[in-house]
Amino acid sequence: MKVIKNLAVVAITVTMFSCGKQIKEVKTLEKEIDSVSYAIGLNMSSQFKMNLKEVNNDAFIQGYLNGQDSTNLLIETKDIQKILSTYFQKKQMAQMEEQQAKAAKEAEEKFGENKKAGEDFLVENKSKDGVVTTDSGLQYIVMKEGTGDKPASSTTRVKVHYHGTNLEGKVFDSSVDRGTPSEFGLNEVIKGWTEGVQLMKVGSKYKFFVPQELAYGVQSRGENIKPFSTLVFEVELLDIVKQ
Known part of the structure; x- marks a missing residue:
């Protein structure tokens, strides 16, 4: 610096x-x-x-x-860089948090109805047969239970097929439609996936209902993922990738 x-x-x-x-x-x-x-x-x-x-x-x-x-x-000369770096890192973090809070407030004013729609959906959905709700608020249905291993940790690399939609049923991403499975580390995806896929055994297929705070939150991702969107995924765990 x-x-x-x-x-x-x-x-x-x-x-x-x-x-x-x-x-x-x-x-x-x-x-x-x-x-x-x-x-x-x-x-x-x-x-x-x-x-x-x-x-x-x-x-x-x-x-x-x-x-x-x-x-x-x-101050000792050797400590100068540490003092400056620590101060400006804190200052930069505070500025980023302030900007994020401002962006979240503006987004909520514009997309508050979308947030409420997701919350209302999850309240109703959690009482349906077969729906399990975790402590974080993630909801899922076991469509098929596998017999293989579970991912060992949040850094495990997996191979999956998935189909993602918003609450209106519009598809925003689908490896199934592409015809090609996807591979990624569970620490490289949204929080709902990181948590949810660790619940699965290889060979399983689950349907996840992901609250906005475990998905993309205030961010928009293309036409079909607006800020505060609750998302729905059907996920099949095909394999745990050896590293």
Whole structure:
């Protein structure tokens, strides 16, 4: 991580004392290096204003001065990168969470009816004969029980045939229609699949009713998967792929 790129700079107080050194206000730029130094300061300041408004000006300037003469360091040099990386990772994560929350709110305002339709469907469906509901809310029906092994973990690679539809019965993906089974690791798919396929023995065929939070949630995936869609899959576990 480059400090100039990730730290944006502070507007330095024109006169202050730190570590016994005085920073004087510059009135004119007589030499080329004067202009270069001033330009770097302006550039860093504009970056700080955009990306790090909460900077502590006093600590920033003291750090700069201490770094110039390598005395009275409050942080060991070896720890600089770790401190900066940790801070900006947290900052980036907070920004991402804020953006995701905003996107979810906007999607719910637009697709709230789709979410409710899924919830209503699952409430009614869970009382039907043969439907099993797991602790996560995943629902399934055993269409055929196999006699082979079960996937050992969420990282197991499997070969399956499947047919996926939305609640309106519109097909959005089907290996059956393509005529070619699919292979993937169970940690590479939606949560409903990761959980559900681990319940199956090789040779089994289950029908899964996947709540939106175990599917694609706020995301849309093509014309037939709108945000907050509850999805229906018929899945046949053909084999556990040896690695």
